[in-house]
Amino acid sequence: MSAGSFYYSLCFQSLFLFCITLILLVPFASFTATIITRNSVQNERDEVALTAFKSKIVYDPQGVLSSWNESRHFCEWEGIKCGRRHRRVTVVHLTSKGLSGSLSPYLGNLSFLRKLILYNNSIQGEIPREFGRLFRLKSLSLFNNSFIGEIPANLSHCSRLKILSIGHNKLVGKIPPEFVSLHKLKELGLHRNNLTGGIPHILGNLTSLEVISISYNAFGGNIPDSLGRLRKLWFLSLSANNLMGTVPPSLYNLSLLSTFSVSQNQLHGVLPSNLGLTLPNLQSFLISFNLFSGSIPISLSNASKVELVDMSVNYLSGKLSIDFGGMQHLVKVMVHTNNLGSGEIDEMKFINSLANCSNLGTLSIAANRIRGVLPNSIANLSTKLQYLELAENQLYGSISPVIGNLVSLNILDMFKNQFTGTIPIEIGKLQNLHVMSLGNNQLSGEIPVSLGNLSLLTKLNLQNNKLSGVIPSSLGNLKQLSLLNLSQNDLSGTIPEQIFNMPFLSISLNFAQNHLIGSIPSTIGSLKILSEFDVSDNNLSGKIPNEISLCSNLEYLYLEGNFFHGAIPQSLSPLRGIRQLDLSRNNLSGQIPKFLETLPLEKLNLSFNGFEGEVPMKGIFTNASAISIVGNDIKLCGGIAKLQLPKCLNNDPKKDKVSSLFKILIPTASVVLGLIMISSFIFCWLKKRGKEQVFESLLEKSLLKVSYEMLLKGTDGFSPTHFVGAGSIGSVYKGILDQNGAIIAVKVLNLQHQGASKSFMAECKALRNIRHRNIVKVITSCSSIDFQGNDFKAIVYEFMVNGSLENCSIGVKGTIGYAAPEYGLGNEISTNGDVYSFGILLLEIVTRKKPTDVMFKGDFNLHSFARMALLDRVMDIVDPMLINEEIVATNHRMRQALYDSREECLISMVRIGVACSVESPQDRMNISRVVHELQSVRKLLLQPTTGLNVQRRQ
Template sequence: MSAGSFYYSLCFQSLFLFCITLILLVPFASFTTTIITRNSAQNERDEVALRAFKSKIVHDPQGVLSSWNDSRHFCEWEGITCGRRHRRVTVLHLSSRGLSGSLSPYIGNLSFLRNLMLYNNSIQGEIPREFGSLFRLELLSLFNNYLIGEIPVNLSYCSRLITLSIGHNKLVGKIPPEFVSLHNLKFLALHKNNLTGGIPPFLGNLTSLDFISISYNAFGENIPDSLGRLRKLSFLSLGGNNLMGTVPPSFYNLSLLSTFSVSENQLHGILPSNLGLTLPNLQTFIISLNLFSGSIPISLSNASKVEVVDMSENYLFGKLSIDFGGMQHLLRVLVHTNNLGSGGIDEMKFINSLANCSNLEMLSITANRITGVLSNSIANLSTKLQRLELAENQLYGSISPGIANLVGLNILVMFKNQFTGTIPIEIGKLQNLHVMSLGNNQLSGEIPVSLGNLSLLEKLNLQNNKLSGVIPSSLGNLKQLSLLNLSQNDLSGTIPEQIFNMPLLSISLNLAKNHLIGSIPSTIGNLKVISEFDVSDNNLSGEIPDEISVCSNLEYLYLEGNFFHGSIPLSLNPLRGIRQLDLSRNNLSGQIPKFLESLPLERLNLSFNDFVGEVPMKGIFTNASAISVVGNDIKLCGGIAKLQLPKCLNNDPKKDKISSIFKILISTASAVLGLIMIPSFIFCWLGKRRKKQAFESMLEKSLLKVSYEMILKGTDGFSPTNLVGAGSFGSVYKGILDQDGAIVAVKVLNLQHQGASKSFMAEGKALRNIRHRNLVKVITSCSSIDFQGNDFKAIVYEFMENGSLEKWLHPALESEEEQKKKYGLGNEISTNGDVYSFGILLLETVTRKKPTDVMFKGDFNLHSFARMALLDRVMDIVDPMLMNEEIVATNHRMRQALYDSREECLISMVRIGVACSVESPQDRMNISRVVHELQSTRKLLL
């Protein structure tokens, strides 16, 4: 071939190859372009879906979505994972990021998505039905959000779904029956929603299930037997669903079951005796708050893997005979609130086997009928034990000092048993203790000072024991304490001020029903957050401290049954949260303050005090069943009709009452002195003259005559209903002696009493010749013979409607014997005796204290009470009513002078009363001196 031919041949071949290549490459290029274009479109679709998701998030506190921008590919955005081959989104994981907003339906376009995890956020709204398009989805976790609505039926299209966790939301409706197609499902968590319609039996067909948590919904109905077919099941939680009936027997044959929880339902039945054998992998067994009965199976001792046993609040009975020795992993044993116990003496022996459980954290047998002694083996329990609850059983014996070995204890509850002996001082070593309740036992001795070392203690309850001694001031070291109850013991002494230095004492401070004395310390104002303060039924005295008003959270205030005096302080007005106030059975006085009307009280007890004046008529005072003012009736007036109090006579009864008492005090004392002394002078005079018969004749001629028959008829046969009073010389009856219906008082003398005849003659003449506005008037007398032929003598007086001075001072006088008691009515009449009686009466009037008051015991009496006060504190014992009257003066200096004069007058009266009532008759003040002193005292007021 020539060179030219070769050249042309080569060119032709090259052109041919080019054409062939061109023919082949053009279709391939077109195919490649198509693939690239399609992938790009799908990637763009994923990005659009992610941006749509971001647009629905309204709050991103951690800024997690700030990386979702154009500066990087969406596969590099935080929380996003893409496949290596196709660069499509396979995982969206933004859990526990605090996201708020709703779910975008565009998530359904992430067709390669396998895992969608958005749990522990604040996402609201419904689950989009478009999620059913995620046919590759294997894990959907939306747990712990605020999702609402029904579970989308379309999720049944996610046939590859292995994990469905949408619990702890607000979902409603039924579990869709279409879920029967989810054959790959292993993990189902729908708990803590509002699902209804019963547990669907089709779940028993999902044989891959090994985890079911559908507790705390509202399913109701029975547990379907079909669930017993789930042989792979290891976790079953059905609690809090209002389920009824019994647990299907097949459940107890699920040998892989490690957690079995059906608490808080209405299930009943008896536990199988072989429970511990058929469930060898059991770790958590919870059947609390149901209706199970029968005994606890002994076979449970074989469940060596058990960590939690909770059978509390059922109706289980019999002896607790489980041997816990083989349960090395045991954490909690809770069998409280059952009927366990058979009355045997060795029912606490199971404690010994718990010594091998070195991980034990809780033991509660409270509220059963278990009998036995808490032996020293308690000291061998785990040092990890945090809660030991043995309350409300029949345990007895002493508390072992070995309890101090349980250094991990947070809660020690042993109340309502029969423990005796003392509280071990070693208990102060439990430095981690937060709650200690040993109340309602028979513990004795003193409260250990070592309790002050429990610096973390929040609640201390020792009520209703036999503890004695004083309250340790070391309790003031308990700065975390919110409740302290030492009531119903034999504690004595004063309330330590340190008790009020606990700033977190907010629930209650209860010291009621002890023998405490002294006053409430002013440091009570430190308890600014206290809700209840109870010191009732003690021997406390003094005034109610103003500092209580600082306790702004106070709701319950109980001060009844003490010796508090003075008025209700106006400073209590700021207690705007007070609900119950009990001040009954004290010596409180003054007027009931108006501000009580505006307080939100639900109960108010002011009974058995010395309150005077008008009862308010608004607020709590409109509810007769919510208030009590009995025992003050003589001095109170007004109020609502149901209280049945007399009407008030004027607009300012307090001022009028106080003013009247103070103005007539000296005049009454002088008149009473005259009344007592004149008969004594007459007796002495008549004794010397020996003219008894002549005087009787004169008296009979001088006075109008009434017959025995008239007196007998007028007093309705001396009926007990007409008896006004009685003394050693006779009895006084109310009666009517004429046709006009005038009411009289008839004093019938007891002629068997020595001196009664003298009293008849002396009283008759003296009172006939005396006229005074403060003395009773004699109308006539009777000296006759009764129908049995016995001498009969009586004196007829005007009837005094307002009663006696004794009745006004002490409306609840107990008996005639108490009326006679440091007055001397049972003694022979003498001048010295009258002076003594007058002195006691004067002291009683000034102090408003009865000589028979319970505070006077042994050698301590009204005389010594006043004598000790003469040194420097007379005004402390004076009846506050005598000092509360307002003094009107033109200037401060004059007003102060009048106050000083009043105090000097009262001091002088106390001094006279003390001088008249000394024990030795010859040492008592002479009657002439008494009159002179009273006149001088009266001048102080003029």
């Protein structure tokens, strides 16, 4: 082939390849352009959805959404994550930010969204049905907000959903039956809502489920047997749901279960004998407050991973024969308030096996029928044991001195048994003891002086024993004591004055039914917060001390059955909280004082004394069934008809003459006095009116009238050089008034800010009437129109050259331990700093440990102390006096209900305190969230306990 032909052929082939390439590339380029255009549109769609979400948030205290603006791509906004390929939103994660508002339905357009996590906020409204379009969604976490309405059935379209956590809201209605299609669901969290309609059997079809947490609702009905098909389930919590019937046997065969909780329902039946064999992974077994009967299975001994066993408040019976030796992780054993006991003499033998449980912190077998002696092996229990509750059983014998080895004990409750012998002096070694109740036994001998060493003791109950001797003055060392009950013993001697030097004695001081002599020391007036004082049925004498009136919180005062004499002192009239007063069976005399009519008494007993004269007819005296005045001979008269007393007669002629004279003189004197008073009033009114007119005239003259133009000129057009600072609703400028050359501060309100107009009116109204040397003087105000036709409002103050408080706290701004860490670096005062201080204070209240305690050194402080306890031992650090209020319920079952409620509240308070006191200011819980959380705590604490009856002396 010639060179020309070859060249021609090569050109033709190149041209052919170019054409082919062009033909192929044109549609590809068109396709690529289409994809780019589509992605651009979808990206814009994501941005619109996020912007719509932001618009529905009305309160953002931490400013987390301030980054959501056009200055950066939406994938870089705080809390947002996008995919690498398509730059589409895949995660929205904004937890514990204090956000308030509602959720925009436009979030349903985030078609690539895999996780929507907004827990621990204050978001309200309904969960948008549009979320059903999020077909790629795997995790929806909205728990601990304020959502209302029903659970959207559309969520069943989210077929890839693995986690649905919407507990701790206000949702109502049923679990949608459409959820049967959520085959990939692993975690279902619906606890603490108002859901009803029973637990649907369709949950048994969701075989991927690992966690079911639906406690504290109102489902009702039975536990469906279909749940026994969930072979992957390891967490099951159905507590507090009004459930009835029995537990399906199939549930006891879920071998992966580690948490089994059905407490606070109405379930009945017996526990399977092979319980510990079929549930080998069990860690928490919670069936309290139900109707279970039968014996506790011995096979539970095989559950070697168990940490918490709570079978309290049921009808379990028989001998407690579990060998706890293999349960080395055991922390709590609570079987109180049952019918346990067989009558055998070795029923306390199980104590021996607990010696291997080195983590045991609570052992409660109270309110059963367990009989036997307290073995010496109790000394081998864990040194971590804090709660030992043996009350209301049939235990007998002496209390062994080895009990002094349990040095970590906070609560020692042996109330209402048959213990004999003396109180061992070794109890004085229990330096961490907060509550000791040995009442209603048969203990004898003297009260050990060593009890005065228990400096943390808040409650001491030794009532109804056979204790003798004097009350040891060393008890005055118990400065934390809030209750002291030594009643119904054989104590003698006088009441030591040291007893009245306990500043926290608030619940009760009870020495009734002993053989005490002498008078009530005047130092009783030191007990300013005492609620009940009972020294009835002793041999006390003297007069009722006037100092009792200083006990301003006193509600119950029982002095009956002594040898008190004299009149009822007038000084008792300030007792404005008194409800029950019993002064019967004494040697009191004189008239019944009129001030008793004004006190809020519910019961008054004055019987068997020497009172005389007229019985009052108002207040408590109008209710014949609430008072008792029998046994006062025949010297009383008058009163209401139901008392059937004779009328008060006046037979003294001299008194009749005096009475007649008074009938003449009193009206005459009244008229004269009235004329004098009226004349004085008119004179003073005229004089005052004249002064007020002069003052008002001067005030009108003193208030300058200023216009917008004058203020604009005086501040050089509100120039930045005159700018002083900014507040929450406006800005402050320094200026000069032309009229008098006065230097002023002008507060210009930002009327776009919500509530600014109201603030203007309120501030004007308040400052118009306030005069104080520490409050900046208001010169005048201005409500006008600016040169653009907009409303203008400003307040004009006298300018203070010293600046604001923020420019004055040199050094650390706050008390050591309570001040936020950033203040030590010179940071300005901030709301976050206040939140830190509040968190520390809250932790101090709950733990009773100051941030400056000697135990806190280096990086170990009160915050870290509480944070570490949050994992699983909050109640180990809580001040026991907060959870052991002396309450006697109709039975132990009711008492435990209140105890559990308080425990949950205290755990929540520690969590709030820790969240508020983290080191990083921006990570601290928002104060609005704090309020929301504390309101939830308060609601929980105030929940009524059915049948609870706090016992008071009637």
